[in-house]
Amino acid sequence: MSAIRFEHVTKAYDDQVVLKDFNLEVQKAETKIILGGSGSGKTTILKMVLGLVKPDQGRVWVHDRDITDLSEDELGEIRKEIGMVFQEGALFDSMTVGENVAYPLMEAKRQSPEEMETTVRRLLRFVGLANAFDKMPSELSGGMRRRVAIARAVVHRPSIVLYDEPTAGLDPITSRTICDLVIALRDLEGVSSIFVTHDLAAAATLASEMALRDAAGNVTFRSEDSDFCLANTRFVILKDGQIIFEGTDESLHSTEDEYVREFLT
Amino acid sequence: MSFITSAIFEVQEFTLLSTRAVGNLFRKPRYVQDTLVQMDIIGVGSLLIIILTGFFTGGVLALQSSKSLKAFGAVHMTGQLVSLSLIKELGPVLTALMVAGRVGSGIASELGSMVVTEQIDAMRALGTDPTKKLVTPRMLATTTMMPLLTVVADLLGLVGGWLVSLYSLRLNSSLYWNTALRSLDYNNALEGLIKPVVFGFIVGMVGCYFGLRTTGGTRGVGQSTTRSVVTASILVIVADFFLSKIILELQY
Numbered sequence: 001m002s003a004i005r006f007e008h009v010t011k012a013y014d015d016q017v018v019l020k021d022f023n024l025e026v027q028k029a030e031t032k033i034i035l036g037g038s039g040s041g042k043t044t045i046l047k048m049v050l051g052l053v054k055p056d057q058g059r060v061w062v063h064d065r066d067i068t069d070l071s072e073d074e075l076g077e078i079r080k081e082i083g084m085v086f087q088e089g090a091l092f093d094s095m096t097v098g099e100n101v102a103y104p105l106m107e108a109k110r111q112s113p114e115e116m117e118t119t120v121r122r123l124l125r126f127v128g129l130a131n132a133f134d135k136m137p138s139e140l141s142g143g144m145r146r147r148v149a150i151a152r153a154v155v156h157r158p159s160i161v162l163y164d165e166p167t168a169g170l171d172p173i174t175s176r177t178i179c180d181l182v183i184a185l186r187d188l189e190g191v192s193s194i195f196v197t198h199d200l201a202a203a204a205t206l207a208s209e210m211a212l213r214d215a216a217g218n219v220t221f222r223s224e225d226s227d228f229c230l231a232n233t234r235f236v237i238l239k240d241g242q243i244i245f246e247g248t249d250e251s252l253h254s255t256e257d258e259y260v261r262e263f264l265t
Numbered sequence: 266m267s268f269i270t271s272a273i274f275e276v277q278e279f280t281l282l283s284t285r286a287v288g289n290l291f292r293k294p295r296y297v298q299d300t301l302v303q304m305d306i307i308g309v310g311s312l313l314i315i316i317l318t319g320f321f322t323g324g325v326l327a328l329q330s331s332k333s334l335k336a337f338g339a340v341h342m343t344g345q346l347v348s349l350s351l352i353k354e355l356g357p358v359l360t361a362l363m364v365a366g367r368v369g370s371g372i373a374s375e376l377g378s379m380v381v382t383e384q385i386d387a388m389r390a391l392g393t394d395p396t397k398k399l400v401t402p403r404m405l406a407t408t409t410m411m412p413l414l415t416v417v418a419d420l421l422g423l424v425g426g427w428l429v430s431l432y433s434l435r436l437n438s439s440l441y442w443n444t445a446l447r448s449l450d451y452n453n454a455l456e457g458l459i460k461p462v463v464f465g466f467i468v469g470m471v472g473c474y475f476g477l478r479t480t481g482g483t484r485g486v487g488q489s490t491t492r493s494v495v496t497a498s499i500l501v502i503v504a505d506f507f508l509s510k511i512i513l514e515l516q517y
Binding site: 047050054076079080082084086087088090091092093103104107108152189 | 382383384387388389390391392393394514
């Protein structure tokens with residue numbers, strides 16, 4: 001069973017073709033890192049999984065359900081299963097951080113206000129922003145906003161999380177924190193995800209580290225070494241709307257393709 | 266796309282959005298809290314400019330018309346002239362234009378900023394229909410607040426006209442109010458209340474429409490704001506003409 005599947009998807013904006021006969025499959029608990037230059041259709045891929053953008057041709061499947069022709073109301077059901085971290089966060093700037101994170105819970109109306117607040121505070125602690133509950137998004141730095149966006153994307157425990165350049169323009173330390181969050185969600189919660197980026201350092205971290213929970217419940221990270229190789233994270237490289245490389249980080253570095261080599265340097 | 270096809274396309278999109286916004290009134294979920302907040306921002310927030318607009322419009326009407334009326338020896342009719350032109354035409358139209366400038370632009374720039382910062386996409390991704398949470402509350406707020414603001418403008422206009430008549434034209438107070446109020450029949454008052462409902466709908470929907478169609482970053486937000494004010498103002502004046510025509514036809 002695959003979490004996300006694209007079949008022969010084509011998409012053009014006016015005359016510009018951004019995806020051409022695009023095929024992709026993301027397995028359960030797998031992370032696909034999509035690399036590609038600006039304007040190579042990376043964000044479009046994520047928005048198609050949510051049904052925000054419809055393909056011109058081809059089909060998109062989420063949890064083995066064809067979502068291509070679903071109406072906005074039917075998509076609502078699918079979207080409850082998916083969390084998305086937008087570029088720059090896309091927090092609602094008329095609401096506090098706490099209200100932003102609680103938003104998916106308030107829409108679902110399944111929890112009491114007290115339960116919601118507990119959940120939201122726990123998540124804000126998880127992303128290291130316990131004190132930000134009553135702040136407005138405009139009072140936060142870019143990296144903090146991105147972390148709040150991650151909290152909002154996962155608060156309703158989605159089985160799929162989509163990341164749209166969550167580390168772009170951040171300092172290495174904040175970027176590292178965000179990568180740790182992504183790794184923890186992947187390895188400890190079994191979340192399937194697509195991670196769109198052109199930050200190679202972040203991509204390398206994701207593909208080579210694993211999160212573990214020790215007996216005391218603390219999360220630790222383990223790097224790839226001679227007797228452990230991570231297989232649940234794969235790279236996809238896009239060029240002119242098509243996949244020109246797909247595979248693990250090991251095969252990425254041994255590839256002969258010119259564009260890929262150029263991209264990596 | 267030629268000019269004509271793109272114009273037809275815009276009309277179609279606007280109609281679709283309007284139908285959806287009205288249809289949402291009968292569909293759950295309803296965002297009552299958001300609607301009340303918008304009513305406060307749009308209604309209470311516009312009160313001051315409406316008071317000033319109404320007051321000075323009434324005043325200048327009395328001042329200017331008295332000169333022409335004097336030629337016919339009919340200065341005592343100033344009250345009637347002020348009240349009829351205010352309540353049937355100037356009150357609704359000027360209120361709508363002021364609200365289009367203040368509120369329509371605000372709606373367009375707020376929604377436009379939300380589009381360019383992907384907040385609208387985020388909202389949809391989190392399972393909320395932006396037409397339900399953003400468009401319908403604003404449409405409802407402008408449609409209900411516009412008649413109320415118009416009544417305030419009309420009243421202050423009559424007061425402005427009265428003060429001018431009293432101190433500048435040396436008219437008798439009771440004469441002014443008598444001619445002003447006696448000339449108002451049910452039909453005139455109704456006309457003065459139907460128009461602002463339509464104008465309110467236009468201003469709210471045009472603001473939402475251009476806001477949601479924003480593309481091209483912060484510059485796009487500026488363009489949407491400008492276009493929404495211009496379009497709403499023109500539509501208000503055109504609609505005023507046709508509404509007056511229809512109402513006159515119905516009366517006779």
